Amino acid sequence: MVESFFDKKSGCLTIQIEGRFDYSCHKMFKEAFINAVDVTSYDVDLSKVTYLDSSALGMLLLLRDYAGADKANIRLIHANGAVNDILKIANFHRLFVITE
Template identity: 75%
Template sequence: MVERFFDKKTGCLTITINGRFDYSCHKMFKEAFTSVTTAASYDVNLADVSYLDSSALGMLLLLRDHAGGDRAQVRLLHANGAVLDILKIANFHRLFNIAE
């Protein structure tokens, strides 16, 4: 399940994923960030993610490209141990700000 919240004051779009982050989330995840054209930054809350696969990594890369590539302000927040390990193995700590 994917939820979004846009803070008009800060310009930050927060996307929260619950449960499995896999291809079944693709449409909802993409709609979450393409539906807000004025976002200055993006937070992806991974606190309740129980599973993450390669399609989820691809979706995060799509978000990064949408947000401006190397100039993007995208934070991955509250990843649990297993999810954090996958992100580090994929070297996502070099592409994203990963915060607890």
């Protein structure tokens, strides 16, 4: 399941994923950010993610490209141990700010 919350004051769009972050989330994940306006930063809340696969990594890269690539302001927040390990193995710490 994917939900998004926009804070008008800060301009931050928070996207929260719950359960399996895989291809079944693709449409909901893309819709969470593609229709948002006036967004200056993105937080992807991974605190409730129980599984992450290569399609999820691809979706994060799509968000990064959409948000401005190297100029994007995206944080992957509350990544648990296993999810954090996968992100590090994929070298995502070089592309995103990752917090536990």
